[in-house]
Amino acid sequence: MELRTRLLIGGEWTDGSGRFATVNPATEETIAEVEEAGEAEVDAAVRSAREAFENPKWRHMDPHRRSALLWKLADLVEQNAAFIAETETRDNGKPLFESAKVDIPFVVANLRYFAGWADKLTGDVIPVSGDFLNYTLREPIGVVGAIVPWNFPLNIASWKLAPALACGNAVILKPAEQTPLTALLLGELALEAGFPPGILNVIPGRGPVTGQALVAHPGVDKICFTGSTETGRKVMQTAAAGPKKISLELGGKSPNVVFADADLDAAVKGAITGIFYGKGEVCAAGSRLLVERSVHEAFVEKLAERAASMTVGDPTDAKTRIGALVSAEQRDKVLRYIDYGREDGARLVTGGGRADVGGKGYFVEATVFDEVDSGMRIAQEEIFGPVLATLAFEDLDDAIDIANRTIYGLAAGVWTRDIGKAHRFAREVQAGTVWVNTYNRYDPASPFGGFKQSGFGRDLGEVALQEYTQTKSVWVALD
Ligand code: TXE
Numbered sequence: 001m002e003l004r005t006r007l008l009i010g011g012e013w014t015d016g017s018g019r020f021a022t023v024n025p026a027t028e029e030t031i032a033e034v035e036e037a038g039e040a041e042v043d044a045a046v047r048s049a050r051e052a053f054e055n056p057k058w059r060h061m062d063p064h065r066r067s068a069l070l071w072k073l074a075d076l077v078e079q080n081a082a083f084i085a086e087t088e089t090r091d092n093g094k095p096l097f098e099s100a101k102v103d104i105p106f107v108v109a110n111l112r113y114f115a116g117w118a119d120k121l122t123g124d125v126i127p128v129s130g131d132f133l134n135y136t137l138r139e140p141i142g143v144v145g146a147i148v149p150w151n152f153p154l155n156i157a158s159w160k161l162a163p164a165l166a167c168g169n170a171v172i173l174k175p176a177e178q179t180p181l182t183a184l185l186l187g188e189l190a191l192e193a194g195f196p197p198g199i200l201n202v203i204p205g206r207g208p209v210t211g212q213a214l215v216a217h218p219g220v221d222k223i224c225f226t227g228s229t230e231t232g233r234k235v236m237q238t239a240a241a242g243p244k245k246i247s248l249e250l251g252g253k254s255p256n257v258v259f260a261d262a263d264l265d266a267a268v269k270g271a272i273t274g275i276f277y278g279k280g281e282v283c284a285a286g287s288r289l290l291v292e293r294s295v296h297e298a299f300v301e302k303l304a305e306r307a308a309s310m311t312v313g314d315p316t317d318a319k320t321r322i323g324a325l326v327s328a329e330q331r332d333k334v335l336r337y338i339d340y341g342r343e344d345g346a347r348l349v350t351g352g353g354r355a356d357v358g359g360k361g362y363f364v365e366a367t368v369f370d371e372v373d374s375g376m377r378i379a380q381e382e383i384f385g386p387v388l389a390t391l392a393f394e395d396l397d398d399a400i401d402i403a404n405r406t407i408y409g410l411a412a413g414v415w416t417r418d419i420g421k422a423h424r425f426a427r428e429v430q431a432g433t434v435w436v437n438t439y440n441r442y443d444p445a446s447p448f449g450g451f452k453q454s455g456f457g458r459d460l461g462e463v464a465l466q467e468y469t470q471t472k473s474v475w476v477a478l479d
Helices: 039-054 063-079 081-092 096-115 153-166 181-193 207-216 229-240 264-280 293-308 328-343 396-403 419-428 462-468
Strands: 007-009 012-014 018-024 029-036 132-140 143-147 170-174 200-202 222-226 245-249 255-258 288-292 347-350 367-370 387-393 411-415 433-436 469-477
Touching (some): 007 039, 007 181, 039 143, 039 170, 063 081, 081 181, 143 207, 170 181, 170 207, 229 245, 264 293, 264 387, 264 411, 293 347, 387 396, 396 419, 419 433
Parallel strands (some): 143 222, 170 200, 288 387, 367 387
Antiparallel strands (some): 007 200
16 A cells, blocks of 8 residues: 545545645654645535445445445455554554554454444334324434544544444545644545545645534534544534434543552552543543542552653554654643642643653653642543643442532543442432543443533444434325
């Protein structure tokens, strides 16, 4: 495979209305100039998606065949995994082991999981009053716009397009402007797999230009979005003019709660993965660590030691644990929050600044704050970087109270050997995913999404199919 830099519309590679550079955040070098879709190209993508969606070739395609196409796409991604993973790392700055061992294998597994659903979308036969047969059909929604972020570029794209295609929709994928490259590779592989032209269009571009035009376009039936809460609000406002269907997976400030009776070594490891995996640019990052007061001091000491030993460096080096943040803006945002932490009176235990990796790149040290108060900015706002806020709690009720004291509700972790406590926490915490004695586990079969301002709708799992189908109720008079 080779890098693609043009737009994929209706099965053709075309020019946009401008170009933008995509930069390797570890070296600050431009990897490629990529075409940007302006309003005219967004319109062309929508028209081609509509035409492809309505074409009987797709509309009446045997569901087994749709399943086979997705399976074939999974095979092609697997065959090209090394190049795709390397491209993801160059574009995003994440360690290569994350791209190669986690992100891209997840894309393959996810495509296969939803390939399995394509021919299992059944309706119901419903017992109604009177002499009627009533049944439901599950039908695709139509043209789906998928707007995805830069932290897991291809992975999250697959969360949207695998179920959307399995359900028989046509998709327009808009990758984030920081990381457009792997989405374009996927577009190429979808053509090779045999998807009809126009069923998957890929249109890179900036959010306020391409993203905005896609959400506003009256020919788009549904927008599925992952990104910041602030942009999610804008998407919702723009979509209201339709109104069109939307699902939003937004930010988080997830609590990771450690009780004194937990396996503390395992909990330290879990807290480290919870915040430093993916450089902390993870929507479900365990960015608030709550530790029971009796073990708090000893726990934070161990954790800080481990954090300080994490190698920040070249993402292609196997020893690297923390790569480069995605952009200079993101690095500056993270450094700003480190300043807020100090200003607001938290105690900096380790890290706290830029990491020097040969004088280039957007690197930040693994940073841990202690003595954080729940009201502080570093305990309330999504930082999206390798910065952990540590708080102390007294007992289960206190832990639940602090855990729920944010606008977000994406995920939560709890570490304890007491099963009653674990289940009670799982029941009371306001979060779409709860991990007990583990953190950051994902599976294509397990639903993911937010409570509160972390959004609505679900990715992954059977429940995600509801986002991409609509139910038709059919009444048949029997007399
Ligand atoms: O996100 P945006 P940004 C959070 C994280 C980060 C902050 C800013 O805290 O620091 O957001 O990142 C597209 N209409 N998350 O600015 O803007 C954009 O092009 C339509 C959390 O990069 O939300 C990209 O494709 N689309 C998050 C996508 O939205 C628009 C992941 C996400 O970008 C648009 C990323 C508009 N008006 C950032 N403006 C998570 N929950 O995983 C932008 N976009």
